[in-house]
Amino acid sequence: ETAQHLLLDCTFSREIWGLISGWAGQNLLNPASWPGFDTVLCWWLGRVEAAKPLGKPARKLIASLLLLSLWEIWKERNRRTF
Template identity: 40%
Template sequence: MREWPNSYFCPLCYRNLETAQHLFSECAESRRIWAEVSSWVGSPGLDPTNWNATDTLMDWFHGLAGDSSSTLAAGSRSLAILVTWSIWKERNARVFNNAEKTVARLVEEIKDEARLWCQAGAKRLAALVVNPSSE
């Protein structure tokens, strides 16, 4: 049987117990990523200083972009999925490969990936991302 590396502590901050809620919405490192991405696109809903305390991860995720069907809300949801996926990939890189990136590097990778999504036809994300083909 293959051994599964497991630590009780968050592999991003090494301070708190690792839970999904902590990893994606409470971890100081994750919150720095969210704040940088929020600043990049000018979306206050993605800025952790504007989040409400919630009981579940699903409530928190729905609160990121609201229930609006507007183009910007849809773009925010796409970007939230991208940021969450990027945080998860970084978590796995640290746990399984002992590889660690800086917050600045992760944010640059998120920007690059968002631009690729826009080039691939993610119109609602493109409406949110400022100049997705430049920067």
């Protein structure tokens, strides 16, 4: 189990990201719109870069939402495992 699989690629995570995308109204959060990436960091930087046209306040909001969501997925994994 890699960080990339756990946070981005597993069925549970992809479902969560789809729900967040719908809630936020941002297709850049939809897993179907994600290009290939090597690491979670590359993915995060790519999503923040994709939010650039939205302006600085929205980009900061997207970056915060991404980090919070990653953290919550991680905590849920730990609750279920331990």
